[in-house]
Amino acid sequence: MLGYTITQWLFGILSFLAIMFALMVVFTRNPINSVLYLVLTFFCIAGHYLLLNAQFLAVVHIVVYAGAIMVLFLFVIMLMNLNQDTEPQKTVISKVVAAIAGGLLLFVMVGALRGSEQLQIKQYGHSDIGLVKNLGNVLFHDFLFPFEIASVLLLAAMVGAIMIGKKEIK
Amino acid sequence: MNATNTPMDYLPIVMMFLVAFGFVATTMFLTHKLGPKRKTKIKLESFECGIHSEGNARLPFSVKYFLVAILFVLFDVEVIFMYPWAVNFKDLGLPGIIEVFSFIILLLVGFYYLLAKKALRWED
Amino acid sequence: MLNGISINMYIMLSAVLFIIGAVGVMARRNSIILFMCIELMLNAVNLLLVAFSTLHVDAKGQVFVFFVMAVAAAEVAVGLAILSMIYRNMKTIDIDELSKLKH
Numbered sequence: 001m002l003g004y005t006i007t008q009w010l011f012g013i014l015s016f017l018a019i020m021f022a023l024m025v026v027f028t029r030n031p032i033n034s035v036l037y038l039v040l041t042f043f044c045i046a047g048h049y050l051l052l053n054a055q056f057l058a059v060v061h062i063v064v065y066a067g068a069i070m071v072l073f074l075f076v077i078m079l080m081n082l083n084q085d086t087e088p089q090k091t092v093i094s095k096v097v098a099a100i101a102g103g104l105l106l107f108v109m110v111g112a113l114r115g116s117e118q119l120q121i122k123q124y125g126h127s128d129i130g131l132v133k134n135l136g137n138v139l140f141h142d143f144l145f146p147f148e149i150a151s152v153l154l155l156a157a158m159v160g161a162i163m164i165g166k167k168e169i170k
Numbered sequence: 171m172n173a174t175n176t177p178m179d180y181l182p183i184v185m186m187f188l189v190a191f192g193f194v195a196t197t198m199f200l201t202h203k204l205g206p207k208r209k210t211k212i213k214l215e216s217f218e219c220g221i222h223s224e225g226n227a228r229l230p231f232s233v234k235y236f237l238v239a240i241l242f243v244l245f246d247v248e249v250i251f252m253y254p255w256a257v258n259f260k261d262l263g264l265p266g267i268i269e270v271f272s273f274i275i276l277l278l279v280g281f282y283y284l285l286a287k288k289a290l291r292w293e294d
Numbered sequence: 295m296l297n298g299i300s301i302n303m304y305i306m307l308s309a310v311l312f313i314i315g316a317v318g319v320m321a322r323r324n325s326i327i328l329f330m331c332i333e334l335m336l337n338a339v340n341l342l343l344v345a346f347s348t349l350h351v352d353a354k355g356q357v358f359v360f361f362v363m364a365v366a367a368a369e370v371a372v373g374l375a376i377l378s379m380i381y382r383n384m385k386t387i388d389i390d391e392l393s394k395l396k397h
Contacts, residue, residue, distance in 0.1 A: 026318035088323040088388040098320035136254025151276040157368035158280035165375040247367040
């Protein structure tokens with residue numbers, strides 16, 4: 001197919017969709033639509049993970065981001081009853097300035113990274129590093145301490161969320 | 171586990187998604203095309219027995235749901251650390267059990283805290 | 295190796311996603327959308343971590359993504375709790391109106 005392999009086609013389509021949906025997240029006025037477009041972006045990124053042989057990560061990404069975090073966002077938006085009418089808008093000039101700043105940042109990043117080596121990712125072969133067994137080995141041998149610290153982080157987040165979110169205790 | 175894993179192995183899943191999505195899209199398109207349309211004002215309103223409908227369909231709802239959702243997210247993230255342990259359970263042996271239980275005990279402290287604060291109580 | 299995808303493509307994709315997130319943070323006033331844009335930026339970084347992990351055939355990058363996810367979840371939980379508290383007290387989440395600390 002036009003000299004491209006199926007992997008390259010999939011990469012192109014997924015990248016295009018991811019960027020389009022990400023742009024829609026920023027440019028739609030209705031916050032609920034923003035959340036839904038972000039979910040679609042996350043699905044595209046999960047597709048990228050599959051292409052990169054990170055199968056477990058793709059599943060976890062959908063479960064955690066699309067399944068839990070975005071649902072929480074949707075909850076908060078419905079809790080505050082936000083919709084298009086109540087959506088605050090920046091002035092046009094600050095939007096233009098933001099776009100220019102973003103464009104310049106992109107220009108700098110592309111300019112800085114363009115010269116790096118053209119390394120090809122091996123899509124076939126050595127492809128079992130993304131499986132759960134392998135990840136578990138690395139997690140419990142090389143990253144044991146960060147793993148324990150992560151529980152402290154989650155505990156702190158839990159306590160903080162309850163402290164802030166709970167109404168006054170009677 | 172010894173079989174080669176390439177992204178192409180997931181092509182059937184992609185196909186399934188495409189077929190599922192395509193089926194829904196086709197059915198919706200066809201029903202919109204085939205069905206007759208009478209767009210009068212009364213038809214477009216939501217049905218409310220005799221009374222005119224008012225306001226937005228989305229009502230703000232209670233904060234009580236919100237804490238449950240937050241706690242769900244935090245306990246959900248826990249799972250991504252548990253799966254690798256469960257799969258490697260035999261290789262890691264006793265040290266693995268100790269490591270994971272010290273992880274879980276810290277989270278159980280948080281669970282105890284939220285029970286003590288009555289964060290999951292529905293009535294207040 | 296013609297059938298692979300060069301790492302440069304992934305770098306570019308991540309850079310574009312990151313910058314879309316950054317522009318969103320600059321251009322929107324709704325603080326929830328700001329949070330979502332931050333999630334988008336985190337995801338761009340995650341994607342690049344996974345790409346390099348596959349490039350170097352090293353699972354450490356993917357394990358690192360786990361920790362980023364844990365941090366993101368903690369951040370979202372506390373951040374949204376703070377936001378709902380602000381909304382309850384001030385009836386707005388417009389980032390330009392939450393400037394009481396300035397005066």
